[in-house]
Amino acid sequence: xxxxxxTPRPSRHGDEPLLSVRDLSVTFRRQGEEPFTAxxxxxxxxxxxxxxxxxxxxxxxxxxxxxxIMGLLPPRGNTVEGTASFEGTDLLRLPAxxxxxxxxxxxAMIFQDPLSSLNPxxxxxxxxxEVLERHRxxxxxxxxxxxxxxxxxxxxxxxxxxxxxxxxxxxxGMRQRALIAMALACAPRLLIADEPTTALDVTIQAQILxxxxxxxxxxxxxxxxxxxxxxxxxxxxDEVNVLYGGRIVERGTRHELFxxxxxxxxxxxxxxxxxxxxxRGAPLTPIRGSVADNLPWDHACAFAPRxxxxxxxxxxxxxxxxxxxVRALRCHNPVR
Amino acid sequence: xxxxxDQAQASPPNDEGDLLLDARGVKVHFPIKRxxxxxKTIGHVYAVDGVDLQVxxxxxxxxxxxxxxxxxxxxxxIxxxxPPTEGTVSIDGTDVxxxxxxxxxxxxxxxxxxxxxxxxxxxxxxxxxxLLVEGMRAHGLASDGKKTTARLRELLTAVGLPAAxxxxxxxxxxxxxxxxxxxxxxxxxxPKLIVADEPVSALxxxxxxxxxxxxxxxxxxxxxTYLVIAHDLAVVRHISDRIxxxxxxxxxxxxxADDLYAQPLHPYTRAxxxxxxxxxxxxxxxxxxxxxAGDLPSPSKPPAGCRFHTRCPWRQxxxxxxxxxQLRVVEIDGVASGHRVACHWAEQIExxxxxxxxxxxxxxxxxxxxxxxxxxxxx
Ligand SMILES: Nc1ncnc2c1ncn2[C@@H]1O[C@H](COP(=O)(O)OP(=O)(O)OP(=O)(O)O)[C@@H](O)[C@H]1O
Ligand SMILES: Nc1ncnc2c1ncn2[C@@H]1O[C@H](COP(=O)(O)OP(=O)(O)O)[C@@H](O)[C@H]1O
Ligand code: SF4
Ligand code: SF4
Ligand SMILES: [Mg+2]
Ligand SMILES: [Mg+2]
Numbered sequence: 230x231x232x233x234x235x236t237p238r239p240s241r242h243g244d245e246p247l248l249s250v251r252d253l254s255v256t257f258r259r260q261g262e263e264p265f266t267a268x269x270x271x272x273x274x275x276x277x278x279x280x281x282x283x284x285x286x287x288x289x290x291x292x293x294x295x296x297x298i299m300g301l302l303p304p305r306g307n308t309v310e311g312t313a314s315f316e317g318t319d320l321l322r323l324p325a326x327x328x329x330x331x332x333x334x335x336x337a338m339i340f341q342d343p344l345s346s347l348n349p350x351x352x353x354x355x356x357x358x359e360v361l362e363r364h365r366x367x368x369x370x371x372x373x374x375x376x377x378x379x380x381x382x383x384x385x386x387x388x389x390x391x392x393x394x395x396x397x398x399x400x401x402g403m404r405q406r407a408l409i410a411m412a413l414a415c416a417p418r419l420l421i422a423d424e425p426t427t428a429l430d431v432t433i434q435a436q437i438l439x440x441x442x443x444x445x446x447x448x449x450x451x452x453x454x455x456x457x458x459x460x461x462x463x464x465x466x467d468e469v470n471v472l473y474g475g476r477i478v479e480r481g482t483r484h485e486l487f488x489x490x491x492x493x494x495x496x497x498x499x500x501x502x503x504x505x506x507x508x509r510g511a512p513l514t515p516i517r518g519s520v521a522d523n524l525p526w527d528h529a530c531a532f533a534p535r536x537x538x539x540x541x542x543x544x545x546x547x548x549x550x551x552x553x554x555v556r557a558l559r560c561h562n563p564v565r
Numbered sequence: 566x567x568x569x570x571d572q573a574q575a576s577p578p579n580d581e582g583d584l585l586l587d588a589r590g591v592k593v594h595f596p597i598k599r600x601x602x603x604x605k606t607i608g609h610v611y612a613v614d615g616v617d618l619q620v621x622x623x624x625x626x627x628x629x630x631x632x633x634x635x636x637x638x639x640x641x642x643i644x645x646x647x648p649p650t651e652g653t654v655s656i657d658g659t660d661v662x663x664x665x666x667x668x669x670x671x672x673x674x675x676x677x678x679x680x681x682x683x684x685x686x687x688x689x690x691x692x693x694x695x696l697l698v699e700g701m702r703a704h705g706l707a708s709d710g711k712k713t714t715a716r717l718r719e720l721l722t723a724v725g726l727p728a729a730x731x732x733x734x735x736x737x738x739x740x741x742x743x744x745x746x747x748x749x750x751x752x753x754x755x756p757k758l759i760v761a762d763e764p765v766s767a768l769x770x771x772x773x774x775x776x777x778x779x780x781x782x783x784x785x786x787x788x789x790t791y792l793v794i795a796h797d798l799a800v801v802r803h804i805s806d807r808i809x810x811x812x813x814x815x816x817x818x819x820x821x822a823d824d825l826y827a828q829p830l831h832p833y834t835r836a837x838x839x840x841x842x843x844x845x846x847x848x849x850x851x852x853x854x855x856x857x858a859g860d861l862p863s864p865s866k867p868p869a870g871c872r873f874h875t876r877c878p879w880r881q882x883x884x885x886x887x888x889x890x891q892l893r894v895v896e897i898d899g900v901a902s903g904h905r906v907a908c909h910w911a912e913q914i915e916x917x918x919x920x921x922x923x924x925x926x927x928x929x930x931x932x933x934x935x936x937x938x939x940x941x942x943x944x
Contacts (some may be wrong), residue, residue, distance in 0.1 A: 286769035365934055375933050382930070386859040402632070403860070416934045430631035430796070432857045435840035439856065440930060447931025457770060460842030464849035483846045501774035503803035505841050506848055509823060512781065513803070515774035519739040535771075 246274035247451045248298070248419055252311035253321075255293050259306060267293045269475035269526060270311070273468075277418065280445055280452040282466030282483075284459060288520055290475040291455045292341065295421045297321070299338050300328040315419065334364065337417035339409055339425040346408055347396040353407045354380070354392025360414040379410040384436045402429050409437055416448045423455045438465060459498060463487055468555055471495050474523050474531035477550060480557035491563040493536045530561065538562055585758055585790045586620040586643065591652035593638050597865060610865045612638040613649075614814035617892070620758070625784065625791040627805030627822065629798055629837075631861060634811045636794045640760045643792065644676045645669075656758060674704040677751035679744075681763035686747060687735040693746055694731040700754045716753075723786070724749045724779060741772035748779065752787065762794045777804060798841050802826055807903070810834050813872040814864055816892055820904035830895060830906045830915055832879045855921070871909070878921035884909045 255268040268290040275281045283291050296302050298313045298320060313320045315336070320328065332338070340346050348356055354376055361372035373392075380388040383406040385399075396404055405428055412420060422441065426434040442465065445452050454466055462469050462483065469486050471479040471494065479492035490496040497516040522534040526547055530536070533543040540562045550559040593613040596606040613635040620626040628636050641647035643654050645661045654661045656676055664672055680686035687696060697717055701707040706716075718728055724745040735743055744764065751759055764780065765773040777800065783789060795801045801808060801822075808825050810818045810833065818831040829835045836855040843849060857876045862868055868875050874885040884890075890907040897915050913919040 286771055361934075378928070378933055382933075384858075384860055386862075413930060414934070430861075431798070431840040432631065432836055433860065434842075435854055435856055438842070439854070443930040447929050448934065458842065459770070459844035460849075463844045463846045464842045464852070487844065487846050498770055499844060501771055502844060503774075503777070503799040504845075505799045505802060505826065505838070505843050506845070509802060512778050513774035515778060516771040517775075519741050519769070519772055521739045 244276060247277050248275045248313065248315050248453070250274070250294075250298065250311070250313045253294060253297060253313060254308075254310040255290075255297050255302065256308045256310075257306060258308070267475055268297065271470075271472070271475075271477055272311075273470055273477070273480070275419065275451040275453055277451050278445055278449040279468070280441075280454055280466045282462040282469040283453065283455045283472055284457065284462050284469060285472035286457055286520065289472040291457075291472060292423055294472075295338065295423050295453065295455055299332060299336065299421065300325065301338075333415070335417060336419045336421070337412045337415050339412050339420070339422040341424045341427065347404060347411075349396055352393050352395055353399065354394075357407070357410050357414050360411050364415040376410075376414070379413055380407065382436070382440060383407070383410045383413070384433045385410070402433065405429060406433070406437070409440070413440065413444055416444070417450060419451045419453070420444070421453045421455070424457070425454075426461065427456070427458070434461075441465070459487075459502065471498075474520070474526065476526060476531070476559065477557065478532070478559045480552075480555065482555055485556065489565075491558050491565065492560050493538055493562075493564055494532050496564045497535075497537060530559075538564070583621050584619050585622040586618070586654070586656055586792065588616065588618040588639075588643055588654045589652055591616045591618070591639065591642055591654065592650045593635070593642050593647055594650045608865050611814050611867055612864055613642060614867065615652075616811075616814075616816055618643075618809065618816070620790060620792055622757075622790055623784075623788060624806045625793060625804055627801035627808040628792065628794045628811060629796065629801050629808060630811030631796065631837075633861060633864060635814045635864070636796075636811055637762050639811070640678070640762050640792060640794050644678055644758075644760050645673070646678070671704070674700075674706075674754040675756055676758040676760065677754065677756040679747050679751050679759060679761040679764050682767050684735065684740075684743060687743060687750075689735050692732055692734055693726075693749075696735075696746065696750055697731075697753045700750060704754050706754060720749045720753055723752065723783060725775075739772070740768050741775055744768060744776050745779065748776075748783070752783065755787075756789070758790045758792065760792045760794070763796070764793065765800060766795060766797060773800070780804065798838065799843075810837070813862065813867050815872060815907065817873065817907045818905065819892065821901065824901055824904050828900065828904075828915075830897070830900070830904065830911045831873075831908050832877045832914065832921075833873050836876075836878075871907075878923070879910060879914050879919055880922070881910055881919065 251272045253268055253271045254266060256264050256266045258264045271294055273281060283294060285291055297309050309321055357376040357379060358369060358372045361367045361375055362369060377388050377392060380391055385391050385403055385406055399407060409425060426437050441452060444450050456462060466483050469481060469483050470477050473494050479495045490499055500514040501516055503513060516535050518535040523531045524533055528545060528547060530543045530548050533539045542561050548559045548561045550557050591613055592615055595610040595612055597608040597610060598604045599607045616639055630636055638647060642649045659672065694717060697720060698707050707713045717731060721728055721730055726742060726745055765776050768776060784791060793804055805822045808822050809816045812833050818834045829838050836857050839853065839855045855878060859876055862875055870886045870888050871890050874880050890909050892905045892907045894902050895906050895911045897912055910919050
């Protein structure tokens with residue numbers, strides 16, 4: 230990767246955003262409960278051949294963001310606001326059948342939970358083969374060896390035999406890999422991957438991440454990478470968005486963000502994880518409390534009760550997201 | 566858990582007096598049954614297949630390895646939750662298997678387990694107080710009401726929970742707080758050894774560090790010995806004095822934490838460490854990965870010889886396929902005697918005499934999808 234410190238890697242596949250998300254908000258309403266805004270005004274762009282990361286801890290709204298863009302939220306009980314324009318078409322306003330069509334063709338998603346997205350009564354090999362026929366225009370004869378090769382490349386051992394297996398005959402990890410093979414097979418223009426390797430072992434994760442990298446570089450797929458793992462982000466993403474309590478609190482190129490984290494949350498996260506490289510022995514510096522302590526964003530910074538350096542205004546005013554180029558920051562009293 | 570204590574230097578613990586845990590030749594084989602009327606055993610899962618493990622008093626031993634390699638099963642065998650098919654486990658000089666009746670109950674308190682998922686390991690219908698007192702009562706530690714109350718308060722303070730937590734139920738806490746309750750429950754009976762199975766992997770990154778620091782503080786305060794099982798190699802490195810790497814039911818390498826990460830000698834450890842992404846883009850760009858082909862073989866059909874030979878990039882024509890390597894001290898300059906490896910060719914691999922076979926894919930994803938994989942592009 231040859232990105233510079235301050236500008237996003239100029240994509241060799243084009244500079245116009247393929248997907249442009251603006252002010253996306255998702256509010257859940259349950260009877261007898263206060264409405265709950267899980268995603269609160271999120272905006273980001275993804276260009277062809279670019280990988281954009283959404284990182285944050287559990288419950289910060291990563292999956293809800295991706296499900297909203299894909300039109301896969303439960304049909305009732307929630308309100309989605311904002312736009313997600315895919316080459317000028319607002320996906321959030323697309324009729325269900327048109328969205329379904331897009332999902333197969335231009336846009337694919339890899340879910341955290343793979344069971345829901347494989348067809349239980351069709352063998353894994355046939356599912357991948359059919360995707361190749363449908364989306365790559367291959368004949369069955371041409372598609373079969375490619376399907377076999379893809380299963381091999383995602384680390385499914387003995388792929389000749391596995392081609393004939395049904396999803397329930399695979400372990401959870403293998404199902405996840407079969408799903409990734411299917412996503413690769415359609416060579417989508419936009420791929421949203423929600424914690425695609427979280428349930429996998431590191432040696433398998435390494436195989437999958439290098440495949441995703443290849444896909445982006447070779448075919449110009451735009452990749453939205455959702456993860457809680459800062460290591461994965463550091464190696465894969467051109468641009469990183471840090472989410473907290475449903476809002477983007479910091480954004481930067483991966484080099485900028487890791488070298489110079491300015492939001493106390495980003496900074497705190499980096500200080501709290503043990504490192505494989507570097508010195509050992511010093512105690513970690515945790516972030517205090519948990520997300521249960523969050524304040525509502527209305528008149529405060531949600532992170533204030535956990536912040537290492539809050540100032541008075543933090544509990545009186547919502548910090549706005551201040552943007553300059555790729556860099557963005559939501560904080561009254563940033564680090565340094 | 567510090568790098569400066571004597572215990573951080575790994576030499577094979579030969580001074581028996583200093584060992585808290587001594588497991589020898591431990592095997593745990595689960596029968597695979599089939600059949601409606603007769604339970605016919607048609608095979609075995611060789612979950613743990615011959616492990617020697619010694620842990621010294623006051624040290625933290627980290628056990629790492631990928632899913633299904635037998636870490637949890639070994640941990641359960643050690644504290645007597647899973648009877649070993651073969652081998653012995655002795656804690657503080659007593660053979661765990663020989664313990665019976667009241668003696669077993671009395672000694673049970675010496676070794677406690679902390680589980681991965683704090684929610685499913687805590688009974689949701691019991692208040693924190695009743696969860697903590699339960700264990701104490703079972704071991705006769707809760708006879709005096711006043712003392713018990715004081716002890717409960719001390720436990721909560723130790724794990725960083727407010728006194729008000731006693732009257733609450735597990736669902737009223739966050740994941741990190743629940744893990745603190747799990748730790749308090751283990752501590753309540755004054756154990757000597759705590760086996761912590763993935764104690765932080767269900768927690769958010771920002772909360773993990775709190776629990777890791779807590780475990781470290783408590784170790785000093787209560788003279789605890791830890792066996793920490795985890796798949797996160799950075800967490801294990803941080804917390805452990807010595808580390809054992811497991812692959813398919815066996816230990817393949819064992820060394821002091823610093824030595825293992827500075828100079829991994831087993832091909833599997835090399836691959837494992839090279840695969841861990843680090844939160845530093847500069848390091849990520851430099852990282853040279855050893856990509857392994859394929860997947861972990863099934864523990865019900867472990868490969869003959871070296872169990873890693875089906876995926877090993879350094880595999881040799883001789884020995885690897887038919888001779889199981891023992892965990893042994895290697896003769897390499899500068900490598901401590903406590904650094905042991907189960908590989909026939911560790912010396913030659915380290916010197917560079919044996920080079921890895923690169924498992925380079927023949928076609929890129931782009932080529933494949935363009936239909937160039939088999940030269941018959943019809944798309
Ligand atoms: N009670 C049991 N009956 C049959 N097989 C079992 C049993 N318990 C574990 N196994 C098998 O033994 C092997 C080792 O399992 P174990 O739970 O020890 O792995 P682990 O290393 O802890 O993995 P993870 O990282 O996923 O927790 C696995 O193949 C598992 O399916
Ligand atoms: N269908 C739903 N109904 C109500 N609340 C939901 C629903 N889906 C998600 N949430 C809530 O929205 C928040 C964000 O969830 P999610 O996006 O899944 O988090 P993550 O960042 O871990 O992927 C969480 O508090 C979650 O409980
Ligand atoms: S706005 Fe204030 S409380 Fe929020 S992160 Fe910045 S300094 Fe901390
Ligand atoms: S014994 Fe052979 S197969 Fe096993 S790790 Fe060593 S070189 Fe690889
Ligand atoms: Mg999620
Ligand atoms: Mg386990």
